[in-house]
Amino acid sequence: MKGKKNVAARIRLSTQLAFLLLIVLISLNHNLSSYGIQIPLVGSASLHAICPFGGVVSVYQFVTLGSLVQKVHEASLVLMGIVFFLAILAGPAFCGWVCPLGTVEELMGKVGRRIFKKTYNAFVPPVWDKYLRYLRYGVLAWVVYTTAMTMQLVFVEVDPYYALFNFWTGEVSLTAMGILAATLIGSLFIERPFCKYLCPYGALLGLFNKVRVFTIQRNPATCINCKACDRACPMNITVSTADHVRDTQCITCLKCTSEVACPVSETVELMVGRFTAQPADAPSAGPDQSQGSGVEKMRAKSGVQTANREVVK
Amino acid sequence: MKGYIKSPLLGALIVGLFAGGIILSQVLGWWATESRKVARKITTGQFAGKADPADIRGSYSLADVEKNFGVPVKELAKAFGLEQEKAPASIRAKDLEGKFAGLSASTLEIGTDSLRLFVALYVGIPYKAKESTGLPDTAYRVLKEAGKLKPEEEQAILPMLVRVSGGGAAVTALANTSAPAVTTPPAVSVAPGTPSSGGASTSSTAGGTGSNIAAGVSGSDSKSGTVASGSGSGAASVSGTEPLIKGKTTFKEVLAWGVTKAQIEKVLGRPMPPEGTVIKDWCTSQGLEFGTIRDALQKLKP
Known part of the structure:
Protein backbone atom coordinates (compact mmCIF):
# COMPACT_ATOMS: atom_id res chain seq x y z
CA MET A 1 0.00 0.00 0.00
CA LYS A 2 2.81 2.36 0.92
CA GLY A 3 4.48 1.57 -2.38
CA LYS A 4 1.35 2.59 -4.23
CA LYS A 5 1.19 5.82 -2.26
CA ASN A 6 4.77 6.58 -3.15
CA VAL A 7 4.05 5.94 -6.81
CA ALA A 8 1.16 8.39 -6.74
CA ALA A 9 3.28 11.06 -5.08
CA ARG A 10 6.11 10.45 -7.50
CA ILE A 11 3.87 10.80 -10.51
CA ARG A 12 2.88 14.29 -9.43
CA LEU A 13 6.42 15.25 -8.51
CA SER A 14 7.68 13.98 -11.86
CA THR A 15 5.07 16.01 -13.70
CA GLN A 16 5.95 19.10 -11.69
CA LEU A 17 9.66 18.67 -12.28
CA ALA A 18 9.12 18.08 -15.99
CA PHE A 19 7.26 21.38 -16.36
CA LEU A 20 9.82 23.14 -14.16
CA LEU A 21 12.65 21.84 -16.31
CA LEU A 22 10.83 22.83 -19.47
CA ILE A 23 10.36 26.40 -18.27
CA VAL A 24 13.97 26.66 -17.12
CA LEU A 25 15.18 25.47 -20.53
CA ILE A 26 12.85 27.79 -22.43
CA SER A 27 13.94 30.73 -20.34
CA LEU A 28 17.60 29.85 -20.79
CA ASN A 29 17.09 29.38 -24.50
CA HIS A 30 15.34 32.72 -24.79
CA ASN A 31 18.31 34.48 -23.25
CA LEU A 32 20.87 32.43 -25.13
CA SER A 33 19.18 33.17 -28.43
CA SER A 34 20.43 36.74 -28.25
CA TYR A 35 23.95 35.27 -28.40
CA GLY A 36 23.05 33.07 -31.34
CA ILE A 37 23.02 29.91 -29.20
CA GLN A 38 20.10 27.48 -29.20
CA ILE A 39 19.33 24.48 -27.02
CA PRO A 40 18.03 21.85 -29.46
CA LEU A 41 14.37 20.81 -29.33
CA VAL A 42 13.46 23.54 -26.87
CA GLY A 43 11.51 26.66 -27.68
CA SER A 44 12.94 30.08 -27.04
CA ALA A 45 9.79 32.05 -26.39
CA SER A 46 9.74 34.76 -23.81
CA LEU A 47 8.12 33.63 -20.57
CA HIS A 48 5.50 36.33 -21.03
CA ALA A 49 4.46 34.65 -24.24
CA ILE A 50 3.79 31.30 -22.61
CA CYS A 51 2.25 32.46 -19.36
CA PRO A 52 -1.46 31.63 -19.22
CA PHE A 53 -2.02 34.50 -16.80
CA GLY A 54 -0.92 36.85 -19.59
CA GLY A 55 -4.06 35.78 -21.40
CA VAL A 56 -6.18 36.72 -18.40
CA VAL A 57 -4.76 40.21 -18.02
CA SER A 58 -5.05 40.79 -21.76
CA VAL A 59 -8.69 39.87 -22.04
CA TYR A 60 -10.00 43.40 -21.55
CA GLN A 61 -7.73 44.86 -24.23
CA PHE A 62 -8.40 41.93 -26.52
CA VAL A 63 -12.14 42.40 -26.27
CA THR A 64 -12.15 46.18 -26.52
CA LEU A 65 -9.31 46.79 -28.97
CA GLY A 66 -8.63 43.44 -30.55
CA SER A 67 -5.00 43.48 -29.48
CA LEU A 68 -2.99 41.98 -26.66
CA VAL A 69 -1.00 43.71 -23.98
CA GLN A 70 2.59 44.27 -25.02
CA LYS A 71 4.80 41.19 -24.60
CA VAL A 72 1.76 38.91 -24.41
CA HIS A 73 1.00 36.81 -27.46
CA GLU A 74 -1.67 34.47 -28.76
CA ALA A 75 0.01 31.49 -27.12
CA SER A 76 -0.99 32.92 -23.74
CA LEU A 77 -4.63 32.86 -24.77
CA VAL A 78 -4.33 29.26 -25.93
CA LEU A 79 -2.71 28.24 -22.64
CA MET A 80 -5.33 30.18 -20.73
CA GLY A 81 -8.00 28.17 -22.53
CA ILE A 82 -6.26 24.88 -21.74
CA VAL A 83 -5.88 25.77 -18.07
CA PHE A 84 -9.51 26.89 -17.82
CA PHE A 85 -10.67 23.65 -19.43
CA LEU A 86 -8.56 21.67 -17.00
CA ALA A 87 -9.94 23.74 -14.12
CA ILE A 88 -13.53 23.08 -15.14
CA LEU A 89 -12.72 19.41 -15.24
CA ALA A 90 -10.51 18.98 -12.17
CA GLY A 91 -10.10 22.36 -10.50
CA PRO A 92 -6.80 24.24 -10.23
CA ALA A 93 -4.71 21.21 -11.15
CA PHE A 94 -2.46 23.70 -12.93
CA CYS A 95 -1.41 25.03 -9.52
CA GLY A 96 -0.79 21.63 -8.02
CA TRP A 97 0.78 19.90 -11.00
CA VAL A 98 2.21 22.44 -13.42
CA CYS A 99 3.05 25.85 -11.97
CA PRO A 100 6.86 25.96 -11.64
CA LEU A 101 6.76 28.58 -8.91
CA GLY A 102 4.46 26.34 -6.88
CA THR A 103 6.87 23.47 -7.43
CA VAL A 104 9.81 25.49 -6.18
CA GLU A 105 7.78 26.59 -3.16
CA GLU A 106 7.02 22.94 -2.44
CA LEU A 107 10.66 21.97 -2.75
CA MET A 108 11.60 24.71 -0.31
CA GLY A 109 8.78 23.47 1.88
CA LYS A 110 10.38 20.05 2.10
CA VAL A 111 13.38 21.72 3.72
CA GLY A 112 11.11 23.68 6.05
CA ARG A 113 9.25 20.54 7.03
CA ARG A 114 12.50 18.88 8.01
CA ILE A 115 13.47 21.87 10.11
CA PHE A 116 10.19 22.60 11.85
CA LYS A 117 8.57 19.16 11.69
CA LYS A 118 4.99 19.34 13.02
CA THR A 119 4.96 23.07 13.47
CA TYR A 120 5.68 23.57 9.78
CA ASN A 121 2.83 25.20 7.91
CA ALA A 122 1.14 26.14 11.16
CA PHE A 123 2.82 29.43 11.94
CA VAL A 124 0.06 31.75 10.83
CA PRO A 125 -2.71 32.03 13.43
CA PRO A 126 -6.01 30.86 11.93
CA VAL A 127 -7.66 34.19 12.69
CA TRP A 128 -5.14 36.03 10.53
CA ASP A 129 -4.93 33.29 7.97
CA LYS A 130 -8.65 33.48 7.33
CA TYR A 131 -8.44 37.10 6.23
CA LEU A 132 -5.03 36.97 4.60
CA ARG A 133 -6.37 34.47 2.11
CA TYR A 134 -8.56 37.18 0.60
CA LEU A 135 -5.48 39.20 -0.29
CA ARG A 136 -5.00 37.38 -3.54
CA TYR A 137 -8.37 38.54 -4.80
CA GLY A 138 -7.24 42.09 -4.16
CA VAL A 139 -4.08 41.39 -6.14
CA LEU A 140 -6.14 39.89 -8.96
CA ALA A 141 -8.43 42.92 -9.10
CA TRP A 142 -5.47 45.30 -9.04
CA VAL A 143 -3.58 43.48 -11.79
CA VAL A 144 -6.55 43.17 -14.12
CA TYR A 145 -7.62 46.79 -13.57
CA THR A 146 -4.21 48.41 -13.94
CA THR A 147 -3.35 46.30 -16.95
CA ALA A 148 -6.61 47.28 -18.60
CA MET A 149 -6.01 50.95 -17.86
CA THR A 150 -2.34 51.16 -18.81
CA MET A 151 -2.13 48.47 -21.49
CA GLN A 152 1.17 47.53 -19.90
CA LEU A 153 2.18 44.28 -18.29
CA VAL A 154 2.22 45.80 -14.81
CA PHE A 155 2.41 42.52 -12.94
CA VAL A 156 5.89 41.85 -14.26
CA GLU A 157 7.17 44.47 -11.84
CA VAL A 158 6.14 42.33 -8.88
CA ASP A 159 5.98 38.87 -10.40
CA PRO A 160 8.12 36.33 -8.50
CA TYR A 161 7.55 33.73 -11.23
CA TYR A 162 9.19 35.91 -13.86
CA ALA A 163 11.90 36.86 -11.37
CA LEU A 164 12.66 33.22 -10.59
CA PHE A 165 13.42 32.36 -14.19
CA ASN A 166 15.08 35.62 -15.18
CA PHE A 167 16.97 36.77 -12.11
CA TRP A 168 20.27 36.42 -13.94
CA THR A 169 19.28 38.59 -16.87
CA GLY A 170 19.22 41.97 -15.15
CA GLU A 171 15.69 42.50 -16.47
CA VAL A 172 13.95 41.83 -13.18
CA SER A 173 12.76 44.68 -10.99
CA LEU A 174 14.03 44.90 -7.45
CA THR A 175 10.47 44.65 -6.18
CA ALA A 176 9.96 41.35 -7.97
CA MET A 177 13.28 40.07 -6.65
CA GLY A 178 12.22 41.04 -3.15
CA ILE A 179 8.90 39.26 -3.47
CA LEU A 180 10.64 36.19 -4.85
CA ALA A 181 13.07 36.18 -1.93
CA ALA A 182 10.21 36.60 0.54
CA THR A 183 8.33 33.76 -1.15
CA LEU A 184 11.27 31.38 -0.99
CA ILE A 185 12.10 32.23 2.60
CA GLY A 186 8.43 32.12 3.53
CA SER A 187 8.19 28.64 2.02
CA LEU A 188 10.47 27.43 4.78
CA PHE A 189 7.75 28.26 7.28
CA ILE A 190 4.51 28.08 5.33
CA GLU A 191 3.62 25.73 2.50
CA ARG A 192 3.06 27.63 -0.75
CA PRO A 193 2.85 31.10 0.82
CA PHE A 194 2.57 32.98 -2.47
CA CYS A 195 -0.14 30.63 -3.71
CA LYS A 196 -2.13 31.02 -0.51
CA TYR A 197 -1.98 34.74 -0.01
CA LEU A 198 -0.90 36.60 -3.11
CA CYS A 199 -1.19 34.67 -6.36
CA PRO A 200 -3.78 36.36 -8.59
CA TYR A 201 -3.92 33.44 -10.98
CA GLY A 202 -4.47 31.03 -8.12
CA ALA A 203 -7.28 33.27 -6.93
CA LEU A 204 -8.98 33.07 -10.29
CA LEU A 205 -8.45 29.34 -10.77
CA GLY A 206 -9.60 28.69 -7.21
CA LEU A 207 -13.06 29.89 -8.15
CA PHE A 208 -13.37 26.88 -10.44
CA ASN A 209 -13.49 24.72 -7.33
CA LYS A 210 -17.08 25.83 -6.98
CA VAL A 211 -18.08 24.41 -10.34
CA ARG A 212 -15.54 21.74 -11.23
CA VAL A 213 -16.78 18.40 -12.54
CA PHE A 214 -14.40 16.10 -10.68
CA THR A 215 -14.16 17.06 -7.02
CA ILE A 216 -12.28 15.76 -4.03
CA GLN A 217 -14.85 13.76 -2.10
CA ARG A 218 -14.74 12.10 1.26
CA ASN A 219 -16.78 9.00 1.96
CA PRO A 220 -18.16 9.48 5.46
CA ALA A 221 -19.18 5.85 5.57
CA THR A 222 -15.61 4.63 5.46
CA CYS A 223 -13.80 7.62 6.92
CA ILE A 224 -12.06 6.74 10.17
CA ASN A 225 -11.66 10.41 11.07
CA CYS A 226 -7.93 10.14 11.55
CA LYS A 227 -7.48 13.57 9.95
CA ALA A 228 -4.53 12.42 7.89
CA CYS A 229 -6.12 14.29 4.98
CA ASP A 230 -6.13 17.53 6.96
CA ARG A 231 -2.51 17.17 7.89
CA ALA A 232 -1.50 16.37 4.33
CA CYS A 233 -3.23 19.33 2.72
CA PRO A 234 -0.65 21.95 1.79
CA MET A 235 -3.37 24.59 1.68
CA ASN A 236 -4.62 23.81 5.21
CA ILE A 237 -8.08 22.76 4.07
CA THR A 238 -10.06 20.71 6.58
CA VAL A 239 -10.95 17.82 4.33
CA SER A 240 -12.10 15.60 7.19
CA THR A 241 -15.33 17.52 7.70
CA ALA A 242 -16.30 17.94 4.06
CA ASP A 243 -18.10 15.50 1.83
CA HIS A 244 -17.17 17.54 -1.25
CA VAL A 245 -14.14 19.81 -1.10
CA ARG A 246 -15.26 23.06 -2.69
CA ASP A 247 -12.76 25.26 -0.92
CA THR A 248 -11.32 27.87 -3.31
CA GLN A 249 -7.83 27.07 -2.04
CA CYS A 250 -7.82 23.45 -3.22
CA ILE A 251 -5.09 22.86 -5.83
CA THR A 252 -5.98 19.25 -6.70
CA CYS A 253 -2.63 17.96 -5.53
CA LEU A 254 -4.32 14.72 -4.42
CA LYS A 255 -2.19 14.60 -1.27
CA CYS A 256 -5.29 14.08 0.85
CA THR A 257 -6.66 11.19 -1.18
CA SER A 258 -6.60 7.49 -0.54
CA GLU A 259 -3.80 7.32 -3.06
CA VAL A 260 -1.48 9.21 -0.75
CA ALA A 261 -2.48 10.29 2.78
CA CYS A 262 -5.80 8.67 3.56
CA PRO A 263 -5.16 5.20 4.99
CA VAL A 264 -8.52 3.80 3.85
CA SER A 265 -9.00 3.02 0.21
CA GLU A 266 -11.78 4.70 -1.74
CA THR A 267 -12.45 7.13 1.07
CA VAL A 268 -10.99 10.37 -0.22
CA GLU A 269 -11.00 10.47 -4.00
CA LEU A 270 -10.99 12.80 -6.96
CA MET A 271 -14.21 11.73 -8.56
CA VAL A 272 -17.50 12.54 -10.19
CA GLY A 273 -20.72 11.03 -8.89
CA ARG A 274 -21.17 9.76 -5.37
CA PHE A 275 -19.65 7.10 -3.24
CA THR A 276 -21.79 4.03 -2.91
CA ALA A 277 -23.51 4.43 0.44
CA GLN A 278 -22.20 2.03 3.03
CA PRO A 279 -23.02 1.49 6.67
CA ALA A 280 -20.51 3.23 8.86
CA ASP A 281 -19.10 0.08 10.35
CA ALA A 282 -19.27 -2.17 7.35
CA PRO A 283 -16.11 -3.11 5.53
CA SER A 284 -15.73 -1.18 2.35
CA ALA A 285 -15.49 -2.80 -1.02
CA GLY A 286 -11.96 -1.56 -1.46
CA PRO A 287 -9.06 -3.96 -1.60
CA ASP A 288 -7.78 -3.05 1.84
CA GLN A 289 -11.10 -3.79 3.43
CA SER A 290 -11.81 -6.99 1.58
CA GLN A 291 -10.79 -9.26 4.39
CA GLY A 292 -13.06 -8.87 7.32
CA SER A 293 -13.82 -5.59 9.03
CA GLY A 294 -11.11 -3.50 7.40
CA VAL A 295 -12.49 -0.14 8.38
CA GLU A 296 -12.92 -1.24 11.93
CA LYS A 297 -9.32 -2.38 12.04
CA MET A 298 -8.19 0.90 10.59
CA ARG A 299 -10.15 2.85 13.12
CA ALA A 300 -8.75 0.80 15.92
CA LYS A 301 -5.28 1.18 14.51
CA SER A 302 -5.63 4.93 14.22
CA GLY A 303 -7.04 5.23 17.73
CA VAL A 304 -10.51 6.22 16.70
CA GLN A 305 -13.63 5.20 18.54
CA THR A 306 -16.03 3.77 16.08
CA ALA A 307 -19.13 4.62 17.99
CA ASN A 308 -18.85 8.35 18.05
CA ARG A 309 -15.98 8.85 15.62
CA GLU A 310 -14.02 11.04 17.87
CA VAL A 311 -10.32 10.93 17.73
CA VAL A 312 -8.86 9.61 20.96
CA LYS A 313 -6.26 12.04 21.99
CA MET B 1 -22.58 7.80 -12.85
CA LYS B 2 -19.39 7.46 -10.89
CA GLY B 3 -15.83 7.92 -12.05
CA TYR B 4 -12.44 8.36 -10.45
CA ILE B 5 -9.36 10.15 -11.57
CA LYS B 6 -6.21 8.72 -10.05
CA SER B 7 -2.78 10.29 -10.16
CA PRO B 8 -1.54 8.46 -13.29
CA LEU B 9 -4.64 9.46 -15.20
CA LEU B 10 -4.56 13.06 -13.97
CA GLY B 11 -0.87 13.35 -14.83
CA ALA B 12 -1.51 11.96 -18.31
CA LEU B 13 -4.56 14.18 -18.72
CA ILE B 14 -2.59 17.31 -17.86
CA VAL B 15 0.33 16.51 -20.13
CA GLY B 16 -2.05 15.40 -22.88
CA LEU B 17 -4.18 18.51 -22.61
CA PHE B 18 -1.20 20.82 -22.83
CA ALA B 19 0.50 18.93 -25.63
CA GLY B 20 -2.71 18.34 -27.55
CA GLY B 21 -3.94 21.88 -27.06
CA ILE B 22 -0.69 23.38 -28.24
CA ILE B 23 -0.47 21.09 -31.27
CA LEU B 24 -4.08 21.76 -32.18
CA SER B 25 -3.60 25.51 -31.87
CA GLN B 26 -0.53 25.28 -34.09
CA VAL B 27 -2.51 23.41 -36.69
CA LEU B 28 -5.21 26.05 -36.52
CA GLY B 29 -2.64 28.83 -36.71
CA TRP B 30 -3.49 30.23 -33.30
CA TRP B 31 -0.17 29.53 -31.62
CA ALA B 32 2.17 32.49 -31.62
CA THR B 33 4.87 33.29 -29.10
CA GLU B 34 6.12 36.33 -30.92
CA SER B 35 4.35 39.41 -32.05
CA ARG B 36 2.51 39.09 -35.32
CA LYS B 37 3.22 42.76 -35.74
CA VAL B 38 -0.34 43.68 -36.44
CA ALA B 39 -1.02 47.19 -35.23
CA ARG B 40 -4.30 47.70 -33.45
CA LYS B 41 -7.07 49.47 -35.26
CA ILE B 42 -8.49 52.83 -34.36
CA THR B 43 -11.97 52.17 -33.07
CA THR B 44 -13.68 55.53 -33.15
CA GLY B 45 -13.82 58.70 -35.20
CA GLN B 46 -13.21 59.25 -38.86
CA PHE B 47 -10.16 57.01 -38.86
CA ALA B 48 -11.97 54.06 -37.37
CA GLY B 49 -10.74 50.81 -38.81
CA LYS B 50 -7.33 52.15 -39.77
CA ALA B 51 -4.15 50.91 -38.19
CA ASP B 52 -3.03 53.16 -35.36
CA PRO B 53 0.50 54.56 -35.73
CA ALA B 54 0.62 54.91 -31.95
CA ASP B 55 0.76 51.13 -31.75
CA ILE B 56 4.05 50.89 -33.62
CA ARG B 57 6.32 49.11 -31.19
CA GLY B 58 10.05 49.00 -30.85
CA SER B 59 10.09 45.48 -32.26
CA TYR B 60 8.44 46.52 -35.53
CA SER B 61 10.73 46.33 -38.51
CA LEU B 62 10.36 48.75 -41.38
CA ALA B 63 8.80 45.86 -43.31
CA ASP B 64 6.22 45.51 -40.56
CA VAL B 65 5.47 49.19 -40.82
CA GLU B 66 4.98 48.91 -44.56
CA LYS B 67 2.71 45.92 -44.08
CA ASN B 68 0.56 47.72 -41.53
CA PHE B 69 0.49 51.25 -42.87
CA GLY B 70 1.42 51.02 -46.50
CA VAL B 71 4.43 53.28 -46.18
CA PRO B 72 7.07 51.83 -48.51
CA VAL B 73 10.28 50.63 -46.88
CA LYS B 74 12.16 52.69 -49.43
CA GLU B 75 10.50 55.85 -48.18
CA LEU B 76 11.07 54.90 -44.55
CA ALA B 77 14.72 54.16 -45.22
CA LYS B 78 15.11 57.47 -47.01
CA ALA B 79 13.37 59.30 -44.19
CA PHE B 80 15.63 57.89 -41.53
CA GLY B 81 18.86 57.87 -43.49
CA LEU B 82 18.99 54.11 -43.84
CA GLU B 83 19.36 53.86 -47.58
CA GLN B 84 22.92 52.60 -47.30
CA GLU B 85 21.96 49.76 -45.01
CA LYS B 86 22.16 46.25 -46.44
CA ALA B 87 18.68 45.23 -45.32
CA PRO B 88 16.70 48.27 -44.28
CA ALA B 89 13.46 46.29 -44.22
CA SER B 90 14.65 44.33 -41.24
CA ILE B 91 15.74 47.32 -39.18
CA ARG B 92 13.55 47.65 -36.12
CA ALA B 93 12.05 50.82 -34.76
CA LYS B 94 14.04 50.54 -31.55
CA ASP B 95 17.25 50.32 -33.56
CA LEU B 96 16.78 53.92 -34.60
CA GLU B 97 17.60 55.12 -31.13
CA GLY B 98 20.98 53.45 -31.23
CA LYS B 99 21.58 54.67 -34.74
CA PHE B 100 21.03 58.26 -33.74
CA ALA B 101 22.74 57.89 -30.41
CA GLY B 102 25.37 60.38 -31.48
CA LEU B 103 22.90 63.15 -30.94
CA SER B 104 24.71 64.31 -27.90
CA ALA B 105 23.96 67.98 -28.22
CA SER B 106 20.26 67.61 -28.64
CA THR B 107 17.45 67.17 -26.23
CA LEU B 108 15.39 65.62 -29.00
CA GLU B 109 15.43 61.89 -29.46
CA ILE B 110 15.05 59.99 -32.69
CA GLY B 111 13.61 56.59 -32.04
CA THR B 112 10.41 54.60 -32.11
CA ASP B 113 8.27 57.63 -31.44
CA SER B 114 9.87 59.44 -34.37
CA LEU B 115 8.83 56.58 -36.60
CA ARG B 116 5.30 56.75 -35.22
CA LEU B 117 5.17 60.46 -35.93
CA PHE B 118 6.53 60.06 -39.43
CA VAL B 119 4.06 57.32 -40.27
CA ALA B 120 1.19 59.31 -38.77
CA LEU B 121 2.08 62.31 -40.92
CA TYR B 122 2.58 60.13 -43.97
CA VAL B 123 -0.79 58.44 -43.70
CA GLY B 124 -2.61 61.49 -42.35
CA ILE B 125 -3.67 60.10 -38.99
CA PRO B 126 -3.48 62.24 -35.86
CA TYR B 127 -0.71 61.40 -33.47
CA LYS B 128 0.60 63.20 -30.44
CA ALA B 129 4.32 62.78 -30.21
CA LYS B 130 6.27 62.95 -26.99
CA GLU B 131 7.73 66.30 -26.13
CA SER B 132 11.23 64.98 -26.61
CA THR B 133 10.66 63.35 -29.97
CA GLY B 134 12.80 64.52 -32.82
CA LEU B 135 12.36 64.01 -36.53
CA PRO B 136 15.28 63.84 -38.97
CA ASP B 137 15.36 66.54 -41.59
CA THR B 138 15.49 63.74 -44.13
CA ALA B 139 12.08 62.60 -42.94
CA TYR B 140 10.78 66.10 -43.38
CA ARG B 141 12.03 66.15 -46.93
CA VAL B 142 10.39 62.84 -47.71
CA LEU B 143 7.09 64.08 -46.36
CA LYS B 144 7.41 67.33 -48.23
CA GLU B 145 8.32 65.70 -51.51
CA ALA B 146 5.49 63.25 -51.18
CA GLY B 147 3.09 66.10 -50.54
CA LYS B 148 2.06 64.68 -47.22
CA LEU B 149 2.46 67.79 -45.13
CA LYS B 150 -0.23 70.34 -44.59
CA PRO B 151 0.95 73.82 -43.64
CA GLU B 152 -0.23 73.42 -40.05
CA GLU B 153 1.56 70.13 -39.72
CA GLU B 154 4.68 71.60 -41.16
CA GLN B 155 4.63 74.35 -38.58
CA ALA B 156 4.05 71.83 -35.86
CA ILE B 157 7.01 69.67 -36.68
CA LEU B 158 9.54 72.39 -37.34
CA PRO B 159 10.63 72.58 -33.71
CA MET B 160 11.17 68.85 -33.77
CA LEU B 161 13.48 68.68 -36.73
CA VAL B 162 16.99 67.42 -36.31
CA ARG B 163 19.48 67.74 -39.09
CA VAL B 164 21.28 64.58 -39.83
CA SER B 165 24.02 64.12 -42.33
CA GLY B 166 25.82 61.43 -44.19
CA GLY B 167 23.35 58.64 -43.78
CA GLY B 168 21.99 59.66 -40.50
CA ALA B 169 24.28 58.59 -37.74
CA ALA B 170 26.01 61.89 -37.35
CA VAL B 171 23.84 64.67 -36.25
CA THR B 172 24.76 68.13 -37.09
CA ALA B 173 21.90 70.29 -36.14
CA LEU B 174 19.24 70.72 -33.60
CA ALA B 175 16.00 72.47 -34.23
CA ASN B 176 14.61 74.96 -31.82
CA THR B 177 11.34 76.71 -31.47
CA SER B 178 12.26 80.08 -32.76
CA ALA B 179 9.52 79.91 -35.33
CA PRO B 180 11.74 79.98 -38.35
CA ALA B 181 10.63 80.29 -41.86
CA VAL B 182 9.70 77.16 -43.65
CA THR B 183 11.53 77.82 -46.82
CA THR B 184 15.20 78.33 -47.17
CA PRO B 185 15.78 79.18 -43.60
CA PRO B 186 19.13 79.69 -42.10
CA ALA B 187 20.34 76.59 -40.50
CA VAL B 188 22.66 76.38 -37.65
CA SER B 189 24.59 73.34 -36.89
CA VAL B 190 25.94 72.05 -33.68
CA ALA B 191 28.80 69.66 -33.87
CA PRO B 192 28.29 66.35 -32.15
CA GLY B 193 29.64 66.45 -28.69
CA THR B 194 29.20 70.15 -28.32
CA PRO B 195 27.94 70.93 -24.86
CA SER B 196 24.28 71.60 -24.93
CA SER B 197 24.65 74.89 -23.16
CA GLY B 198 27.21 77.52 -23.05
CA GLY B 199 27.85 78.34 -26.61
CA ALA B 200 27.19 75.93 -29.34
CA SER B 201 29.42 76.46 -32.27
CA THR B 202 27.23 78.01 -34.82
CA SER B 203 27.89 77.95 -38.47
CA SER B 204 25.43 78.84 -41.09
CA THR B 205 24.95 76.32 -43.78
CA ALA B 206 23.13 76.28 -46.98
CA GLY B 207 20.45 74.26 -45.45
CA GLY B 208 20.65 71.11 -47.42
CA THR B 209 18.62 70.16 -50.38
CA GLY B 210 15.10 70.51 -51.44
CA SER B 211 12.82 71.82 -48.80
CA ASN B 212 15.08 73.19 -46.26
CA ILE B 213 14.04 73.18 -42.76
CA ALA B 214 14.54 75.87 -40.33
CA ALA B 215 16.92 75.09 -37.64
CA GLY B 216 18.33 77.34 -35.10
CA VAL B 217 20.23 76.77 -31.99
CA SER B 218 19.77 78.96 -29.05
CA GLY B 219 22.90 77.87 -27.39
CA SER B 220 21.00 76.21 -24.66
CA ASP B 221 18.67 73.33 -24.66
CA SER B 222 15.55 73.53 -26.62
CA LYS B 223 12.61 75.05 -24.90
CA SER B 224 9.09 74.92 -25.93
CA GLY B 225 5.68 75.71 -24.87
CA THR B 226 3.06 73.73 -26.62
CA VAL B 227 3.30 73.40 -30.29
CA ALA B 228 0.37 71.95 -32.02
CA SER B 229 -1.09 72.08 -35.38
CA GLY B 230 -4.25 70.83 -36.81
CA SER B 231 -4.86 69.57 -40.24
CA GLY B 232 -8.52 69.58 -40.07
CA SER B 233 -8.61 65.90 -39.62
CA GLY B 234 -6.32 66.13 -36.68
CA ALA B 235 -2.64 66.60 -36.75
CA ALA B 236 0.60 65.70 -35.27
CA SER B 237 1.28 67.75 -32.26
CA VAL B 238 3.90 68.05 -29.68
CA SER B 239 3.65 69.60 -26.31
CA GLY B 240 6.20 70.00 -23.68
CA THR B 241 8.27 71.82 -21.20
CA GLU B 242 11.97 72.04 -20.82
CA PRO B 243 13.37 68.53 -20.65
CA LEU B 244 15.43 67.84 -17.60
CA ILE B 245 17.19 64.69 -18.64
CA LYS B 246 19.12 65.07 -21.83
CA GLY B 247 21.38 63.07 -24.00
CA LYS B 248 24.39 63.67 -21.76
CA THR B 249 22.73 63.60 -18.36
CA THR B 250 24.39 61.25 -15.94
Missing part, protein backbone atom coordinates in the same frame (compact mmCIF):
# COMPACT_ATOMS: atom_id res chain seq x y z
CA PHE B 251 22.89 59.31 -13.08
CA LYS B 252 24.86 61.54 -10.75
CA GLU B 253 22.88 64.55 -11.91
CA VAL B 254 19.63 62.75 -11.23
CA LEU B 255 20.84 61.82 -7.77
CA ALA B 256 21.64 65.47 -7.22
CA TRP B 257 17.94 66.28 -7.44
CA GLY B 258 17.51 64.42 -4.20
CA VAL B 259 16.29 61.26 -5.86
CA THR B 260 17.52 58.11 -4.15
CA LYS B 261 19.42 55.30 -5.77
CA ALA B 262 16.60 52.95 -4.84
CA GLN B 263 14.08 55.08 -6.72
CA ILE B 264 16.29 55.09 -9.78
CA GLU B 265 16.80 51.35 -9.61
CA LYS B 266 13.08 50.85 -9.35
CA VAL B 267 12.69 52.70 -12.64
CA LEU B 268 15.59 50.89 -14.26
CA GLY B 269 14.44 47.55 -12.97
CA ARG B 270 18.04 46.61 -12.33
CA PRO B 271 21.04 47.87 -10.38
CA MET B 272 22.16 51.39 -11.18
CA PRO B 273 25.51 51.62 -12.95
CA PRO B 274 28.27 53.91 -11.62
CA GLU B 275 26.97 57.41 -10.97
CA GLY B 276 29.01 59.02 -13.70
CA THR B 277 27.43 56.89 -16.41
CA VAL B 278 25.53 58.78 -19.08
CA ILE B 279 21.93 57.60 -18.87
CA LYS B 280 21.40 57.51 -22.59
CA ASP B 281 24.56 55.55 -23.25
CA TRP B 282 23.63 53.08 -20.58
CA CYS B 283 20.13 52.64 -22.01
CA THR B 284 21.59 52.01 -25.44
CA SER B 285 24.02 49.45 -24.06
CA GLN B 286 21.21 47.69 -22.21
CA GLY B 287 18.89 47.66 -25.20
CA LEU B 288 16.37 49.88 -23.42
CA GLU B 289 14.47 52.77 -24.89
CA PHE B 290 16.04 55.90 -23.55
CA GLY B 291 12.83 57.85 -23.95
CA THR B 292 10.91 55.52 -21.66
CA ILE B 293 13.56 55.51 -18.96
CA ARG B 294 14.03 59.24 -19.24
CA ASP B 295 10.33 59.97 -18.84
CA ALA B 296 10.10 57.71 -15.81
CA LEU B 297 13.18 59.23 -14.19
CA GLN B 298 11.96 62.70 -14.91
CA LYS B 299 8.82 62.03 -12.91
CA LEU B 300 11.02 61.43 -9.87
CA LYS B 301 12.15 65.04 -9.77
CA PRO B 302 10.81 66.51 -6.55
